[in-house]
Amino acid sequence: MDGASAAKPNKRVTITDVARHAGVSTAAVSKVMRNAYGVSEAMREKVQAAIDDLGYRPHAAARGMRGRTYTIGVLLDNVRNAFFADILDGIRDELRHTDYTVLIGAAGFDPEEQARTIRSLVDRQMDGLILIAPGTPRAEVLDTAASTPTVVIGHHDASDTYDSVVDADDLGAGLVVDYLVSLGHRDIALVSAPGTRANKWKRTPEAVLSEGYLHAMQRHGLDRLARVQHTAYSDDGGFKAGMTLLTADRPPTAVMTGADVAALGVYRAAHELGLRIPRDLSLVGYNNTALAALAPVQLTSVDQAGHTMGSAAARMLVERVESRRDRAMQTTMTPRLVVRSTTSAPQGR
Amino acid sequence: MDGASAAKPNKRVTITDVARHAGVSTAAVSKVMRNAYGVSEAMREKVQAAIDDLGYRPHAAARGMRGRTYTIGVLLDNVRNAFFADILDGIRDELRHTDYTVLIGAAGFDPEEQARTIRSLVDRQMDGLILIAPGTPRAEVLDTAASTPTVVIGHHDASDTYDSVVDADDLGAGLVVDYLVSLGHRDIALVSAPGTRANKWKRTPEAVLSEGYLHAMQRHGLDRLARVQHTAYSDDGGFKAGMTLLTADRPPTAVMTGADVAALGVYRAAHELGLRIPRDLSLVGYNNTALAALAPVQLTSVDQAGHTMGSAAARMLVERVESRRDRAMQTTMTPRLVVRSTTSAPQGR
DNA sequence: CAGAGCGTGTAAAACGTTCTCCACGTCGAG
DNA sequence: CTCGACGTGGAGAACGTTTTACACGCTCTG
Numbered sequence A, B: 001m002d003g004a005s006a007a008k009p010n011k012r013v014t015i016t017d018v019a020r021h022a023g024v025s026t027a028a029v030s031k032v033m034r035n036a037y038g039v040s041e042a043m044r045e046k047v048q049a050a051i052d053d054l055g056y057r058p059h060a061a062a063r064g065m066r067g068r069t070y071t072i073g074v075l076l077d078n079v080r081n082a083f084f085a086d087i088l089d090g091i092r093d094e095l096r097h098t099d100y101t102v103l104i105g106a107a108g109f110d111p112e113e114q115a116r117t118i119r120s121l122v123d124r125q126m127d128g129l130i131l132i133a134p135g136t137p138r139a140e141v142l143d144t145a146a147s148t149p150t151v152v153i154g155h156h157d158a159s160d161t162y163d164s165v166v167d168a169d170d171l172g173a174g175l176v177v178d179y180l181v182s183l184g185h186r187d188i189a190l191v192s193a194p195g196t197r198a199n200k201w202k203r204t205p206e207a208v209l210s211e212g213y214l215h216a217m218q219r220h221g222l223d224r225l226a227r228v229q230h231t232a233y234s235d236d237g238g239f240k241a242g243m244t245l246l247t248a249d250r251p252p253t254a255v256m257t258g259a260d261v262a263a264l265g266v267y268r269a270a271h272e273l274g275l276r277i278p279r280d281l282s283l284v285g286y287n288n289t290a291l292a293a294l295a296p297v298q299l300t301s302v303d304q305a306g307h308t309m310g311s312a313a314a315r316m317l318v319e320r321v322e323s324r325r326d327r328a329m330q331t332t333m334t335p336r337l338v339v340r341s342t343t344s345a346p347q348g349r
Numbered sequence C: 001c002a003g004a005g006c007g008t009g010t011a012a013a014a015c016g017t018t019c020t021c022c023a024c025g026t027c028g029a030g
Numbered sequence D: 001c002t003c004g005a006c007g008t009g010g011a012g013a014a015c016g017t018t019t020t021a022c023a024c025g026c027t028c029t030g
Helices: A015-022 A026-033 A041-054 A060-066 A082-095 A111-123 A138-147 A169-183 A205-219 A235-246 A260-272 A306-321 B015-022 B026-033 B041-054 B060-066 B082-095 B111-123 B138-147 B169-183 B205-219 B235-246 B260-272 B306-321
Strands: A071-076 A101-106 A128-132 A150-153 A163-167 A188-192 A227-230 A254-257 A282-284 A301-303 A330-333 A336-338 B071-076 B101-106 B128-132 B150-153 B163-167 B188-192 B227-230 B254-257 B282-284 B301-303 B330-333 B336-338
Touching: A015 A026, A015 A041, A026 A041, A060 B060, A071 A082, A071 A111, A071 A306, A082 A101, A082 A128, A082 A306, A101 A111, A111 A128, A111 A138, A128 A138, A128 A306, A138 A150, A150 A306, A163 A169, A163 A205, A163 A306, A169 A188, A169 A205, A169 A254, A169 A282, A169 A301, A169 A336, A188 A205, A188 A235, A188 A260, A205 A227, A227 A235, A235 A254, A235 A260, A254 A260, A260 A282, A306 A330, B015 B026, B015 B041, B026 B041, B071 B082, B071 B111, B071 B306, B082 B101, B082 B128, B082 B306, B101 B111, B111 B128, B111 B138, B128 B138, B128 B306, B138 B150, B150 B306, B163 B169, B163 B205, B163 B306, B169 B188, B169 B205, B169 B254, B169 B282, B169 B301, B169 B336, B188 B205, B188 B235, B188 B260, B205 B227, B227 B235, B235 B254, B235 B260, B254 B260, B260 B282, B306 B330
Parallel strands: A071 A101, A071 A128, A128 A150, A150 A163, A163 A330, A188 A227, A188 A254, A254 A282, B071 B101, B071 B128, B128 B150, B150 B163, B163 B330, B188 B227, B188 B254, B254 B282
Antiparallel strands: A101 B101, A301 A336, B301 B336
């Protein structure tokens, strides 16, 4: 009524507008948009001209009612983990020149909230889902995957309904143990994430990492010295784990962790206890995130090729979405040790 | 035809199913879902029971055709900046117990790709948009805001179509300069992001920061010593800026940067030149991200209350979406200096 | 006791696409 | 010349919601 500028002034250009402008049917326009079969070159050009003229952009919600929405959903527990940023970059680069848009749902660590986020993505008609180390019960993921193409990153549990991309975390652990042993360490501890509760994932990254660590220690005849401290992958979690380990009767001379950020928590604990790194304690992270390379940090770590994992996941997902493949598959990446300045031979006792 | 497990087995439960199950019309169910006016208590209970029975979840795409989609879109240039993670957490916490879902579009730094991402969000019928320091031309943002409620975080340029949330970056710069001067520094340089090109944002965070820095230097009679080095906010960008500054004829005794990660790049440059921190060079970051607090880092920084900024943005946006407010508004947060171990009195010459 | 007004529920028309048919014209084979 | 096949375009029915407009029955007022 009054002169106040309202919210929605100019209406959207719809497919009907384009059809009218080009003097053809909406069906024809739709075909051109999706470059479907059954349209002549002349028609394509005419319609394309109309589209450009009017600046038409398809209405995704309307598309979602019938066909695809050209949107890929990514579930993430934790935006802070720089490793996930690498994965995200990989996904984005792979999809950059396609029609797909990537939308990220950041859910936090709570399994219930993660489940809610996954449902949100499904309800919004994502064409496909990439779940990064989901904490939701496996049954829910299987359920989702039954109706929407899904790629799971991280968990080693394979399935015939979803695809997966994993790092050979067992090899990664072996790499670290071998290296530390070669430096002369024997008393090597692992800081890993807490085990999965009742959510039915048997082979989480942390479980496989622990397994690889234990095997490697065994291989070197050091099983009696092996010990795993469970904690959250955060600065604080690492700090607590570090405190526990380093104030024990016989503290380790080297600590490896399942995440770079946790390693820096251990670093803080060591510092507070007056230990110098690497003189008094060797420290190894995991994931080789940007964090590890920082000048004041210089953390020895294990590189997981997050970017490659992300692009592999995106490629696999699109294959499924466009039903060019109907069999589940699993991609495994090989980790690589990156030595920096937080590791050295143990001080003689 | 064959026994191979197909993609979509069980159909979704729709509003029609619920209506039939409850013996009412779909309109009634719709009203209950949106708790709209005109439904009796008895009706509400009956319908709610049917919803629970069937596990009904509304189809967001279908909703988007007519009404709202209960989705908030967030545009982010860079997942790696930990400061943005704080903002995201604030948004999420604010919206946790509402019906809204937050979806993030990670666009990277390229303005064209950012514009594409914004369009994607609009096409997907987001109810509202939160743009974190967008690099797209201001005109485009105004255009978007004309049809979709929008909150801009970072840029100080106000508008009567979008709301904004900013940090008083000029005060922040003043805080740092005052502190460094009080320690005895005079030769203080600033590392800031490159100026905006032709995109018409006049008062970007970096512009306001530079302004505040220059004023503060002037206030202390140090304007002749002021110098601003422009670079990307990344480890590498900081490194290059640091190299330039520290190899100059008369290198500064203190460097402040517009982002923590850039400060760590300067740190690396200093290290490479054999300078010790804070003895030979005092270093101050900005944003007080988790990075700054890390044990090996201990960077003096300026805290911006990202979490609070995020929740403020979310609150403002929801007010707009639910049209409880029709006037643009701007929220400004006050920064706070956090002193750690990268700053000290300059070494006498 | 008529009629206005209110509270509650429903029918049905959007919303902007996709996609299945079907019609039409042309061309080649017989 | 006829018939079938093929290539191209269009009509119209979905898809699952929201929302408008209205019908119905009740209560209250005068």
